[in-house]
Amino acid sequence: MAIASDLHIVTGKGGTGKTTVAAALAMSLAGTGRRVLLCEVEGRQGIAQLFDVAPLPYEERKIAVGPTGGEVYALAIDPESALLEYLQMFYRLGRAGRALDRFGIIDFATTIAPGVRDVLLTGKVYEAAKRETGDRFVYDAVVLDAPPTGRITRFLNVNSELAGLAKVGPIRRQADSIMQMMRAPSTHVHLVTVLEEMPVTETIDAIAELGVARLPVGHVVVNLIQPDLITEPTRAALAADTLDADAIGAVLDRAGLPASAAGSLIDGGLDAAHRAELQGDQRAALEHCGRPVIELDRRPDGIDLGALYEMSDQLKDLT
Incomplete structure (x- = not known):
């Protein structure tokens, strides 16, 4: 059995439409009958805006159904809630954890401590991708609307750095497990760009950095083609x-x-x-750049659910 659900990580320079591509990819995966979790980690509520639903809480909610019965669930991951969940899951600090939050310690830990935010965010993605029901994973695939290309390698590789600090114990084992998933054949890092010099250069640089970190690069999606x-x-x-x-x-x-x-x-x-x-x-x-390229046309009338369905059909090669 695979170590986790298929993981599709979508990154791109700001303004390239990476959130839209991530949403369309989730719809494409659901179009094959799969149950998909679409996650965001930047606190922008971009998924809720695209699907015209209420702002997402720290809770998985169904937001769309594919034409063949697949489903898209969405989750907005914030580090504070992830840390509270972690404290409850491993240390049974339910009320005590909420008390820490009232004192501002949670915000301090996730803002000041280097890398803690990214460790918590990737840890929640790992938990969702590994979660099982019976003899199968809860989700067939997880799509992550990830941070921009300028910091994607550090974001995905943060647990490798953590493993270097924690030589033994549960933190080291957790960090190693997350990196095993990040580098698994079922994980793909897709990069979204537009045909402009700066985003293209950043995309090519990110492909090289991901390769050095042994993180699996998927497709390059060229969006907003004129x-x-x-x-x-x-x-x-x-x-x-x-x-x-x-x-x-x-x-x-x-x-x-x-x-x-x-x-x-x-x-x-x-x-x-x-x-x-x-x-x-x-x-x-x-x-x-050494990676397969898919092109998506600019949609002058904007993006709605119908446009996401159309885009999802163009992203079938990514599924």
Whole structure:
């Protein structure tokens, strides 16, 4: 039997849409009939906003059903609640733990102590992925909306550092178990980016860092792809500066549009051609990252449940 449920960790630079991709991936997994837990750890309530539900408590709640009967549950993990749960689970400090919280000790521990927050957050993910009912796991898969690429390796590798400090005992065993799950073949770290230089560079750097830490990289998801609206003949004419503004103005006039818009139309075409060229450069850079790439188009009407279903169909290769 596997050591835990399949774990899909989704990271990406801010603004790339990683939470949306994580939600769509959870829907894709549920679309195959699986029971999926979608977790977030940054306290932004992004999952609740996407699925248009009330803010998530520290409690697993069903938020969606897949077309084939699969289910998506959601959990917002906060370190304070995770620490209270840990104290109750291992030390039976129910009321005493809540008393510590009132004195602010919980907040102190999770804010000041280096790495404690990430240890608690990854520990809760580990508990959910390992939880069993009868002879099977409670969840077939866990999807984690993880911290950004700039700190993803440290976040996932924090228990390896902890194991180096705690040479023996239950803390060492727990840290080793979490790292075993993080490095298991059933774990995949997917990176979300857009076709811009900074996010692409950060993605490529993160792939290298994850590899050094022996953490399993999955797919690169290129989100928010801008459609290329310019034909090759128009692109060539823009590059050669051979478009006639007067001729374009005459065409606009015959169509009942202001001829004066011709100059703005040409400028817009130049901007679109430049953007497409930049996207092409970044796409070429990602071709050499050594990981499979999936592209998702920008959705001008925004993201709702219907859009998540459509995106989930495009993410089937990740499941």
